[in-house]
Amino acid sequence: MSQITPMMRQYLEIKADYPDAVLFFRLGDFYEMFLDDAVKASRILDITLTSRNKNSDGADVPLCGIPYHSAGPYITKLIEAGEKVAICEQVEDPKSAKGIVRREVVKVITPGLVVDGSSLSPKDNNYLLSIHNDDGNRWGLSYLDLSTGEFRLTELDSLDAVVAEIACVGPREILLPSFFRDNGKMKELARATAGLVVTHVEDWVYDHEYCRRLLAGHFAGASPSSLGCDGLVSGLYAVGAVLHYLQETQKGKAAHVTSIKAYTNAEHLLLDEATRRNLELTATLAEGKRKGSLLGLMDRTTTAMGGRKIKQWINYPLVTNRGITDRQDAVEALLQDAGSRAEIAALLNGVYDLERLNGRISLASAGAKDLVAMKDSLARIPAIKEVLVAFSSNLLAGLNEGLNPLPELIELIERGIVENPPFVLREGGIIADGYNAELDELRAISREGKGFIARLEAQEKKRTGISSLKIRYNKVFGYYIEVTRTNLDSIPADYIRKQTLANAERYITPELKEYEDKVLGAEDRIRDLEFSLFQEIREAAAGHGNLIARTADCLATVDVLVSLAELAHENNYCRPKVDDGTNLAIVDGRHPVIEALNQGERFVPNDTLLDNDENQIIVITGPNMAGKSTFMRQVALIVLMAHMGSFVPATEARIGMVDRIFTRVGASDNLARGQSTFMVEMMEAANILRNATPKSLVILDEIGRGTSTFDGVSIAWAVAEYLHDNGEHAAKTLFATHYHELTELSVTRRRIKNFNIAVKEWNEQIIFLRKIVPGGASHSYGIQVARLAGLPLEVIERAKEILVNLEKGEYAEEGIPRIAREKKATVPTSQLSLFQNTEDLLRKRLLSIDVATLTPLEALNLLDELKRMA
Numbered sequence: 001m002s003q004i005t006p007m008m009r010q011y012l013e014i015k016a017d018y019p020d021a022v023l024f025f026r027l028g029d030f031y032e033m034f035l036d037d038a039v040k041a042s043r044i045l046d047i048t049l050t051s052r053n054k055n056s057d058g059a060d061v062p063l064c065g066i067p068y069h070s071a072g073p074y075i076t077k078l079i080e081a082g083e084k085v086a087i088c089e090q091v092e093d094p095k096s097a098k099g100i101v102r103r104e105v106v107k108v109i110t111p112g113l114v115v116d117g118s119s120l121s122p123k124d125n126n127y128l129l130s131i132h133n134d135d136g137n138r139w140g141l142s143y144l145d146l147s148t149g150e151f152r153l154t155e156l157d158s159l160d161a162v163v164a165e166i167a168c169v170g171p172r173e174i175l176l177p178s179f180f181r182d183n184g185k186m187k188e189l190a191r192a193t194a195g196l197v198v199t200h201v202e203d204w205v206y207d208h209e210y211c212r213r214l215l216a217g218h219f220a221g222a223s224p225s226s227l228g229c230d231g232l233v234s235g236l237y238a239v240g241a242v243l244h245y246l247q248e249t250q251k252g253k254a255a256h257v258t259s260i261k262a263y264t265n266a267e268h269l270l271l272d273e274a275t276r277r278n279l280e281l282t283a284t285l286a287e288g289k290r291k292g293s294l295l296g297l298m299d300r301t302t303t304a305m306g307g308r309k310i311k312q313w314i315n316y317p318l319v320t321n322r323g324i325t326d327r328q329d330a331v332e333a334l335l336q337d338a339g340s341r342a343e344i345a346a347l348l349n350g351v352y353d354l355e356r357l358n359g360r361i362s363l364a365s366a367g368a369k370d371l372v373a374m375k376d377s378l379a380r381i382p383a384i385k386e387v388l389v390a391f392s393s394n395l396l397a398g399l400n401e402g403l404n405p406l407p408e409l410i411e412l413i414e415r416g417i418v419e420n421p422p423f424v425l426r427e428g429g430i431i432a433d434g435y436n437a438e439l440d441e442l443r444a445i446s447r448e449g450k451g452f453i454a455r456l457e458a459q460e461k462k463r464t465g466i467s468s469l470k471i472r473y474n475k476v477f478g479y480y481i482e483v484t485r486t487n488l489d490s491i492p493a494d495y496i497r498k499q500t501l502a503n504a505e506r507y508i509t510p511e512l513k514e515y516e517d518k519v520l521g522a523e524d525r526i527r528d529l530e531f532s533l534f535q536e537i538r539e540a541a542a543g544h545g546n547l548i549a550r551t552a553d554c555l556a557t558v559d560v561l562v563s564l565a566e567l568a569h570e571n572n573y574c575r576p577k578v579d580d581g582t583n584l585a586i587v588d589g590r591h592p593v594i595e596a597l598n599q600g601e602r603f604v605p606n607d608t609l610l611d612n613d614e615n616q617i618i619v620i621t622g623p624n625m626a627g628k629s630t631f632m633r634q635v636a637l638i639v640l641m642a643h644m645g646s647f648v649p650a651t652e653a654r655i656g657m658v659d660r661i662f663t664r665v666g667a668s669d670n671l672a673r674g675q676s677t678f679m680v681e682m683m684e685a686a687n688i689l690r691n692a693t694p695k696s697l698v699i700l701d702e703i704g705r706g707t708s709t710f711d712g713v714s715i716a717w718a719v720a721e722y723l724h725d726n727g728e729h730a731a732k733t734l735f736a737t738h739y740h741e742l743t744e745l746s747v748t749r750r751r752i753k754n755f756n757i758a759v760k761e762w763n764e765q766i767i768f769l770r771k772i773v774p775g776g777a778s779h780s781y782g783i784q785v786a787r788l789a790g791l792p793l794e795v796i797e798r799a800k801e802i803l804v805n806l807e808k809g810e811y812a813e814e815g816i817p818r819i820a821r822e823k824k825a826t827v828p829t830s831q832l833s834l835f836q837n838t839e840d841l842l843r844k845r846l847l848s849i850d851v852a853t854l855t856p857l858e859a860l861n862l863l864d865e866l867k868r869m870a
């Protein structure tokens with residue numbers, strides 16, 4: 001049996017409670033990691049792995065460590081690698097400890113509960129999300145951004161909705177009940193949780209009474225009904241798990257999490273995961289970047305809070321006329337007043353991230369610089385209010401009311417903290433002179449003591465006649481007098497020798513030590529006093545947490561509204577008329593992102609009319625590259641922007657409220673998730689047919705393309721019919737296709753109309769006109785587009801040949817499939833043989849015809865074919 005040291009025993013005991021976190025074990029000035037933690041951390045942090053305490057059985061204890069005062073960047077690195085870090089401190093003074101110093105984990109930092117600015121992206125929230133489900137259809141879902149205090153909760157009625165909501169929230173870490181591992185739910189959620197840090201919560205936590213108690217405990221006695229969570233079961237469990245996890249990791253109260261907002265799906269325009277991705281709302285499809293997405297275009301906000309808020313507006317568009325109109329009124333007012341817009345933006349430029357400052361203050365992790373940043377930000381508010389007061393818009397007036405400059409807090413910080421405090425909190429230099437009488441006195445003693453030492457040095461030089469005599473200070477001896485060896489003869493008798501160096505001797509005197517005690521004692525006391533005064537000020541600031549949160553939220557909203565006005569101004573957008581009707585009518589609509597990219601081609605605007613009557617389904621045909629996808633996406637984006645309260649890229653728009661936007665666009669390869677392109681396409685289509693309503697907008701781009709032509713046409717046809725015929729699912733639909741057969745749908749289905757995107761043919765080339773016009777397209781021009789793309793000319797020529805063959809009908813002849821027939825093979829060796837051959841072929845072809853079944857159109861085509869053969 002190996003000998004375990006008492007320290008190692010303590011380590012192992014603590015570690016047992018935090019099996020899934022890297023334990024930072026405080027030893028003096030270091031955090032040490034041992035065993036598996038050390039192996040893992042040394043790899044991630046790129047620090048040296050050593051070993052110690054070779055046990056009696058010879059086993060190594062792997063070990064690595066980092067200095068405690070520079071732990072921040074190391075923690076960030078571990079969190080970014082998806083690890084959790086448990087910080088274990090010495091919780092008693094080593095000097096007074098009997099035996100081994102007591103140690104405790106004081107906090108666990110997890111990817112979903114980060115509050116430190118350096119590991120957070122300013123314009124993105126950092127969410128921890130929690131899900132609960134009993135075997136029924138109710139799913140509880142709750143999420144928290146600990147850094148800002150935002151806490152939300154909903155209940156959903158299907159797995160589809162849960163997956164969509166996870167995609168919308170985009171959490172960093174997800175809490176799931178342990179029993180999900182056994183009941184198959186883990187598997188069902190695998191797609192939605194891929195890439196997230198998954199933390200399993202013990203099953204006993206999901207107990208009604210326990211969760212109610214947690215809720216009441218956190219929100220000071222509040223009941224579920226006073227928090228708007230009445231009647232929720234799974235929802236309450238989801239919230240309970242978050243609060244439980246918060247308690248386990250933070251070890252204290254997160255007082256800035258002052259409320260929880262319950263919401264339902266009916267409050268927002270819904271976008272499923274595929275739609276969100278396909279429409280490139282917050283990230284581009286190809287690279288997942290913000291730049292190039294709708295968010296990248298729309299975000300002109302100045303503050304990080306505004307940046308996060310506009311992302312939320314895109315993710316949760318409104319569906320109430322009132323809410324949308326209020327935002328529009330505010331944007332319009334700001335649009336008309338460029339001066340105020342510029343003034344607000346300039347003022348916001350000096351506002352720091354109040355939400356996150358507030359979070360750090362409440363969690364007692366804010367430094368003195370954070371408090372100064374808070375004060376400087378609040379100091380901007382009176383001027384912002386002065387600009388806002390001139391506006392009569394409801395929303396702006398309400399926001400103005402919500403902005404509180406908190407003068408007493410500004411005054412406290414200004415009086416208490418120096419203008420440019422240091423980062424470190426325990427070395428003094430934080431509290432301003434005049435704030436605290438005791439501190440001022442100690443500082444005077446310290447200053448005086450230092451002055452005394454300077455005077456003493458001069459006096460001793462004079463007394464001994466040693467001009468090189470110096471009074472110095474180090475941590476081991478405190479103050480001492482240093483005399484070089486050449487002057488040893490002049491040392492007075494009262495000097496007490498302390499240390500001998502190669503060239504000098506060091507002495508102390510009783511007088512020197514007396515003053516040293518006074519100075520150093522004062523400095524120690526100053527450090528302690530400053531820290532406790534700072535804590536008092538920080539606590540006072542935390543006491544304003546509610547008002548700061550409200551003010552921050554209002555500032556963020558002002559920032560977003562100014563940003564929307566700026567966007568509308570720069571791009572010449574119009575204010576859409578949003579109503580409870582069912583029509584979508586857009587005049588001269590443009591694709592906001594492609595238009596702004598300005599790739600050399602002027603963007604050609606297009607009109608749109610969709611309703612639940614004559615124009616329910618628009619089948620759009622047209623050559624490749626004509627602009628079908630662009631057109632359909634632009635309609636979806638305009639509708640979404642209108643629901644956000646934004647102005648839209650059009651000269652006029654009337655938007656009847658939409659409940660959901662669905663898209664089935666392009667090939668989204670999910671091979672990594674084990675599904676074929678076609679399978680994904682059909683799953684997305686199935687989701688649309690299940691969930692679309694007459695108030696939905698559906699975008700179908702080349703549905704059925706992932707399989708054989710006949711299967712594809714058949715599926716596309718049946719989908720269109722279903723959306724047309726099924727009153728309950730009769731959504732307004734834009735349907736782009738290369739299958740020209742589908743244009744015939746309009747013959748039998750009244751609410752289906754054909755449109756195409758016009759092109760002009762010129763010298764075997766096509767010119768894209770980008771205009772959508774009524775009627776179906778006659779050609780695909782795929783080969784011309786392939787030629788534009790630079791396919792070798794011989795491939796182009798051969799493709800044309802095959803196309804001609806195909807257009808004549810696909811039947812085999814003399815053992816050669818018609819499609820593969822080559823001109824070369826049919827080149828005659830002589831006129832005669834050609835003649836005979838052609839006659840044979842003509843005869844054969846004629847004999848193969850069943851005249852009785854031919855339609856007039858087929859007869860005409862056949863005649864044309866026979867003529868060509870001849």
Ligand SMILES: Nc1ncnc2c1ncn2[C@@H]1O[C@H](COP(=O)(O)OP(=O)(O)OP(=O)(O)O)[C@@H](O)[C@H]1O
Pocket residue numbers: 594599601602603604605622623624625626627628629630631770
């Ligand atoms: N209205 C427009 N004005 C200017 N340029 C446009 C317009 N519409 C589309 N474009 C340009 O044409 C390119 C091709 O458009 P899009 O991808 O929409 O074509 P498509 O018809 O869907 O093609 P395919 O059938 O091959 O998928 C776009 O990337 C864009 O740059």
